[in-house]
Amino acid sequence: MLNFELYNPTNLIFGKGQIEKLSALVPKNTKILLAYGGGSIFKNGIHEQVLKNLEGFEIVEFGGIEPNPHFETLMKAVEIMRNENIGFILAVGGGSVIDGVKFISAAVKFEGNPMEILHKRMQIKENAIPFGTVLTLPATGSEMNSGAVVTIQSTQEKLAFGGSAMFPKFSICDPTVIESLPKRQIQNGVVDAFTHVMEQYLTYPHDAILQDRIAESVLQTLAEIGPEVVENPTDYKLASNFMWSCTMALNGLLNKGVPVDWATHMIGHELTALYGIDHARTLAIIGPNLYRTMFETKKEKLAQYGERVWHVSGNTIDEKANQAIEKTVEFFHKMGMNTKLSEYTENYEDTAAFIVNRFSERGWKGLGEKQNITLEKVKEIVELSY
Ligand code: NZQ
Ligand code: ZN
Numbered sequence: 001m002l003n004f005e006l007y008n009p010t011n012l013i014f015g016k017g018q019i020e021k022l023s024a025l026v027p028k029n030t031k032i033l034l035a036y037g038g039g040s041i042f043k044n045g046i047h048e049q050v051l052k053n054l055e056g057f058e059i060v061e062f063g064g065i066e067p068n069p070h071f072e073t074l075m076k077a078v079e080i081m082r083n084e085n086i087g088f089i090l091a092v093g094g095g096s097v098i099d100g101v102k103f104i105s106a107a108v109k110f111e112g113n114p115m116e117i118l119h120k121r122m123q124i125k126e127n128a129i130p131f132g133t134v135l136t137l138p139a140t141g142s143e144m145n146s147g148a149v150v151t152i153q154s155t156q157e158k159l160a161f162g163g164s165a166m167f168p169k170f171s172i173c174d175p176t177v178i179e180s181l182p183k184r185q186i187q188n189g190v191v192d193a194f195t196h197v198m199e200q201y202l203t204y205p206h207d208a209i210l211q212d213r214i215a216e217s218v219l220q221t222l223a224e225i226g227p228e229v230v231e232n233p234t235d236y237k238l239a240s241n242f243m244w245s246c247t248m249a250l251n252g253l254l255n256k257g258v259p260v261d262w263a264t265h266m267i268g269h270e271l272t273a274l275y276g277i278d279h280a281r282t283l284a285i286i287g288p289n290l291y292r293t294m295f296e297t298k299k300e301k302l303a304q305y306g307e308r309v310w311h312v313s314g315n316t317i318d319e320k321a322n323q324a325i326e327k328t329v330e331f332f333h334k335m336g337m338n339t340k341l342s343e344y345t346e347n348y349e350d351t352a353a354f355i356v357n358r359f360s361e362r363g364w365k366g367l368g369e370k371q372n373i374t375l376e377k378v379k380e381i382v383e384l385s386y
Pocket of ligand 2: 140192193196265279
């Protein structure tokens with residue numbers, strides 16, 4: 001097992017009705033920015049619940065944070081934060097709102113142009129405005145991790161940053177919030193979380209036995225409940241296991257002591273930046289083709305995953321590994337995903353060249369757990385995804 005440090009200060013408050021604890025969690029002596037997205041929280045009553053539980057607090061509202069939050073929008077909130085001297089932010093939403101709030105938190109006291117946070121993929125360790133979250137969409141794990149992804153609209157770049165100061169102080173996770181989610185977003189949540197586990201698990205055989213077993217248990221749970229929770233979002237057993245699986249998939253536990261990949265996400269982010277495809281759907285397009293292209297590197301682990309998660313059988317590693325990829329694609333289809341780029345856009349021919357060029361400009365020469373996903377391989381993966 002590789003050496004590791006495990007640090008996670010987020011107070012995760014999980015379960016039905018936990019929003020009632022909100023007033024005890026936010027600081028008493030400062031103005032609060034209440035940040036949200038396009039308005040779903042007005043329709044499902046979550047906005048009302050938040051205000052009810054924050055009676056007596058001085059609140060400034062900031063709405064309109066879009067899916068795949070835009071730097072340009074977030075900078076408007078930064079301006080308000082500075083002018084109004086606000087000392088705490090409450091994110092009420094999914095990954096986009098929470099990630100957006102992480103950026104606002106980092107940018108308010110940043111000396112220089114906050115765009116640097118994104119371009120330099122900075123690790124923010126201090127001078128952040130504290131924030132908490134009320135999660136409304138299980139998927140990203142952003143409620144219990146210190147990462148965020150923000151899009152610069154003017155250049156169509158989707159860039160990640162993070163750092164130890166980017167953990168939420170608290171996150172309220174009430175599984176009943178999924179009742180108002182469109183099916184598409186529940187499907188996205190399952191596939192995003194599933195791929196988060198794969199990024200930290202599907203590498204090569206190593207000594208971290210427990211990490212593999214934890215990862216496999218999250219995958220098994222998502223495989224079991226994923227299709228059902230889409231159809232029955234009011235079933236609390238399904239909803240609670242779905243929400244907890246999403247948090248566990250990316251709260252910094254699974255990557256401890258093991259090699260990690262993350263190339264599916266890096267390539268996927270480009271598809272969102274270019275074509276606006278939902279984050280999870282880009283992963284369903286790229287993931288299986290990355291496993292196919294990197295078959296020799298990943299086949300032992302693919303075979304293990306196939307046996308333990310999908311119960312495939314076969315005589316050789318190659319046979320089991322191939323079946324594992326097919327089972328994954330089957331699962332993504334069952335989860336309502338299209339797995340080809342051409343099913344989302346007609347103008348896909350130049351995508352591989354564009355992405356390779358971008359990665360090359362950024363100096364990314366080799367991605368993945370062995371840094372052997374070269375630009376040539378990236379091209380192959382994207383072309384296979386057309
Ligand atoms: O904006 P509103 O009106 O709230 O509507 C949202 C949005 O349109 C809606 N929604 C959210 N909760 C709802 C609801 N509708 C009805 N009822 C509810 N309870 O759902 C839509 C999508 O929301 P969004 O926040 O964009 O989805 P998600 O949570 O999937 O977040 C995606 C973003 O997170 C980033 C992605 O790249 C993407 O930008 N990621 C963040 C990560 C992290 N911080 O660790 C890791 C991930 O890999 C990912 O990259
Ligand atoms: Zn993701």
